[in-house]
Amino acid sequence: MNKDITIIGVPLDLGAGRRGVDMGPSAIRYANVKDRLEKSGYHVLDLGNLNVPTPETYKIENQKLKYLKEVTAINKILAEQVSKIxxxxxxxxxxxxxxxxxxxTIAGVSKHKKNLGVIWFDAHGDINTPETSPSGNIHGMPLAVSLGEGHPDLTQILNFSPKIKSENIVLIGARDLDKGERNFIKERGIRVYTMHEIDRLGMAQVVEExxxxxxxxxxxxxxxxxxxxxxPNDAPGVGTPVTGGITYREGHLAMEMIAEANILISAEFVEVNPILDERNKTAHIAVGLMASALGEKLL
Structure with a gap:
């Protein structure tokens, strides 16, 4: 595992339907992410947060692609920063x-990899397009965009598309998929482990596969x-909670197995919303999962 880590915070909530997730990077830092990783032997450089506008300063121009210009601008900056890292x-x-x-993030990483693999833990598919999205919130579209489907302002960040291939993606933990997402997944043949598979097979087998x-x-x-x-019983501080999800222990097991496989070259942890949280519980869980994914061991 690469021992040199660079942290970037992106306090963006323009892609979501509820306020508060812009404070996620601060909550995660308050949960001592840097110290936790350094104790595991990592050399951590924190670049701070990108400068992100707040919704109060902009108007929604397209209900099917809310805050398109602003979300595109931030993701361009992020892609360039990640590419430099x-x-x-x-x-x-x-x-x-x-x-x-x-x-x-994916744009910046995939610029340096011909066939980037992606493990995506989420209750949702995040694979909507403007035509299928029931909300117009862009946080429900990043996988589709990375696959080259969506508005060209988003798909052409860093001037190439697609960033990833359908056969190189695994989605784990899905339990709330829109109709358009289900069709997209079937058409593209994307590998998805819903909570049904996790319950039936167990998290260990799911992660091995x-x-x-x-x-x-x-x-x-x-x-x-x-x-x-x-x-949500384990991670209440999120904007779009869905009951019946991955347990705290299953999450750590998954991260520990990924760490043992020594396959990661980049990572992101998103959607921590401290406004909806209980004493920063979700941010602390996020830090614990990061540490497990990066190889922290009890003994």
Whole structure:
């Protein structure tokens, strides 16, 4: 595992439907993410937060693509920053913010990889397009955008598209998919482990299969973890909670197995909303999951 980590915070909530997730990076830092990773032997450089506008300063111009210009601008900056981190041989760790920031993270990483694999933990598919999205919130579109589907302002960030291939993606923890997303997943043949598979097979088998699948034809793996993938009893501080999710222990097991496989080249942890949280519980869980994914051991 790369021992040189660079942290970037992206306090963006323009892609989401509820306020508060812009404070996620601060909540995660308050939960001592830097100290926790340094105790595991990492050399951590925190670049601080990107400068992100607040919704009060802008108007929604397109109900099917809310705050398109602003979300695009932030993701372009993020993509460039992540690309620079990759160029320096460091591990980019991005703190969200809503999940639309995955557009920029994946763009920046995939610029340096021909066949990037992606493990995506989420209650939702995040694979809507403007035509299928019931809300117009861009945080429900980043996987589709990364696959080259969506508005060209988003898909053409860093001037290439697609960023990833359908056969190099695994989605884990899904339990709330829109009709258009279900059709997209079937048409593209995307590997999805819903909560049904996790309950039936167990998290260990799901992650073993996912690691095998996502490393077959790839040259690196990116981890994108939405905290709403966990059950809201364990992670209450998220904007779009869905009951019946991954347990705290299942989440750690998954991260520990990913760490043992030594496949990650980048990661992002998103959708921590401290306004909806209980004494920063969700941010502390996010930090614990980061530490497990990066190899922290009890003994």
């Amino acid at each position: 990759m160029q320096k041989g460091r591990f980019p760790l991005v703190l969200g913010g809503d999940h639309s920031i995955a557009i920029g 996912a690691i095998y699948y996502v490393t077959k034809n790839t040259d690196g793996v990116h981890l994108s973890l939405d905290l709403d993938g966990l059950d």
